Amino acid sequence: MFSKTCEYAIRAMIFIAQQSKDGSRVGIKDIAKGIDSPEHFIAKILQELGRKGVVQSLKGPTGGFYLDNSGRKTSLATIVKAVDGDDIFSGCGLGLKQCSDKHPCPLHHEFINIRKDITNMLNKTKVGDLQEELDKKLTFLRRD
Amino acid sequence: MFSKTCEYAIRAMIFIAQQSKDGSRVGIKDIAKGIDSPEHFIAKILQELGRKGVVQSLKGPTGGFYLDNSGRKTSLATIVKAVDGDDIFSGCGLGLKQCSDKHPCPLHHEFINIRKDITNMLNKTKVGDLQEELDKKLTFLRRD
DNA sequence: GAATTAAAAGACTTTTTTGTCTTTTAATAA
DNA sequence: TTATTAAAAGACAAAAAAGTCTTTTAATTC
Numbered sequence: 001m002f003s004k005t006c007e008y009a010i011r012a013m014i015f016i017a018q019q020s021k022d023g024s025r026v027g028i029k030d031i032a033k034g035i036d037s038p039e040h041f042i043a044k045i046l047q048e049l050g051r052k053g054v055v056q057s058l059k060g061p062t063g064g065f066y067l068d069n070s071g072r073k074t075s076l077a078t079i080v081k082a083v084d085g086d087d088i089f090s091g092c093g094l095g096l097k098q099c100s101d102k103h104p105c106p107l108h109h110e111f112i113n114i115r116k117d118i119t120n121m122l123n124k125t126k127v128g129d130l131q132e133e134l135d136k137k138l139t140f141l142r143r144d
Numbered sequence: 145m146f147s148k149t150c151e152y153a154i155r156a157m158i159f160i161a162q163q164s165k166d167g168s169r170v171g172i173k174d175i176a177k178g179i180d181s182p183e184h185f186i187a188k189i190l191q192e193l194g195r196k197g198v199v200q201s202l203k204g205p206t207g208g209f210y211l212d213n214s215g216r217k218t219s220l221a222t223i224v225k226a227v228d229g230d231d232i233f234s235g236c237g238l239g240l241k242q243c244s245d246k247h248p249c250p251l252h253h254e255f256i257n258i259r260k261d262i263t264n265m266l267n268k269t270k271v272g273d274l275q276e277e278l279d280k281k282l283t284f285l286r287r288d
Numbered sequence: 289g290a291a292t293t294a295a296a297a298g299a300c301t302t303t304t305t306t307g308t309c310t311t312t313t314a315a316t317a318a
Numbered sequence: 319t320t321a322t323t324a325a326a327a328g329a330c331a332a333a334a335a336a337g338t339c340t341t342t343t344a345a346t347t348c
Contacts (some may be wrong), residue, residue, distance in 0.1 A: 001145065001232070004336065007239035014250055027294065041337050047296060060345025061293045076251075088145070095151035098287050106158055106274040106283045107220075110265050117261060121254050130250040139250045143242050148306065171324065185307050191326060204315025205323045 006083040009045050011035040011141055013079055016055060016065050017072050017131035025057075025064030036142045045083070052082050072128035080122055089119055150227040153189050155179040155285055157223055160199060160209050161216050161275035169201075169208030180286050189227070196226050216272035224266055233263055 002010070015034045019026040028046070032039035046065055049055045054074060057065045067074070080088060092099035092108070099105040133139045146154070159178045163170040172190070176183035190209055193199045198218060201209045211218070224232060236243035236252070243249040277283045 001237055002239075004239060007237075010251070011238055025294095029294095038337055040339070043295075044297090044337090050296085057295060058345070059293080059295045059343075061347065063294050063345065065295085091145075093145055093151075094155055095146075095148060096284075096286075098284070104283050106278055106285065107154070107269075108283065110269055114258065114261050114265060117258050121258060125251075125254055134250055139248050139252065140240075140242070141250065142240070169324095173324095182307055184309070187325075188307090188327090194326085201325060202315070203313075203323080203325045205317065207315065207324050209325085 001088070002080065003084050005045055006080055008035065008037045008042050009049060009079055009083045010076060011037070012042055012046060012065075013049075013055065013067070013074065013127045014130045014134060015141060017067050017127045018134055020064075020066035021072075021131070023066075025062065025066045027064045031065065034141065049079070049082060054078060054082050067127065072126070072131070074127045075123050076125045076127070077119070077122035079127075089115070089122075145232070146224065147228050149185075149189055150224055152179065152181045152186050153193060153223055153227045154220060155181070156186055156190060156209075157193075157199065157211070157218065157271045158274045158278060159285060161211050161271045162278055164208075164210035165216075165275070167210075169206065169210045171208045175209065178285065193223070193226055198222060198226050211271065216270070216275070218271045219267050220269045220271070221263070221266035223271075233259070233266075 012031050012035055015031055016026055019030070019034070026034075028043045029039060031037075031046070032042050035042070046055055046057070050057050050065075054071075055065055055067060056071060057063070077089075092105055093111045094105045094107055096105045099108060101108070130139070134141060156175055156179055159175055160170055163174070163178070170178075172187045173183060175181075175190070176186050179186070190199055190201070194201050194209075198215075199209055200211060200215060201207070221233075236249055237255045238249045238251050240249045243252060245252070274283070278285060
């Protein structure tokens, strides 16, 4: 469904939301440990998200990654688009370039509702909401 | 959603259903042309599907790939499982190994209905049905 | 302002996926 | 039974995705 890169990105965003809700910042090492990902790899991903304004960061001592209140309202759709592009929102399920409502591939109609549901879900789900459930221990980002 | 390999596989299965409905067989070259795919690549994919009994084939002159009536009832789920495994049916949306109803990832609940819809759709959609729509020119496998 | 800390940048490697080519095997037709 | 046809098998190559490492830049603290 998502690329590995995108999975890490979503997990990292939720973790950062959680760790920075008191106004502090999280370092890349803690993020990597917290979401069980390769340190340098998630660093690269977050740099890209930073460039696109999806996550905030600050260098130097007491520096790290963080999300402000508006960042906590970021939808999953925003993250997925930034990382994987919008294939999942609009690409053809059978990989045809010419696929459209007027010139549909054999799976076009079967996909319409699924695609709509995925899009709705990604748009309405916000990083902050997921972080709150995590805080209540209703969901988990890793084993423990 | 699907791997490129799986996209080609589905397209090829529909094309084979169409071309072999009169009891004849289609050669790999015609398949490659008919679905706009690399010839040797789709050959390899169909060999694997042949090994798994998802498609029938015969060597020699008048040989080629074909589907009998029961093959025409093959669901997309069967093809997808044979090619991509069952990640799409049961894997965690965030790539967590430990994800389950009892120990859900942050997206687990959000994914349940989507996954169910995808599974239903893949189970109920049969190659033969898609081929019939194609015959009626209601859908397309390529440009023309 | 010098030392320290932590992210940014970017080169590099490994693995997986996708795609290509050649040889072998099996069926049919003459 | 020999020639021909077409799939099966498998080695190989290219491209993309995933992951690693080193150097540079920008903050903070002393």
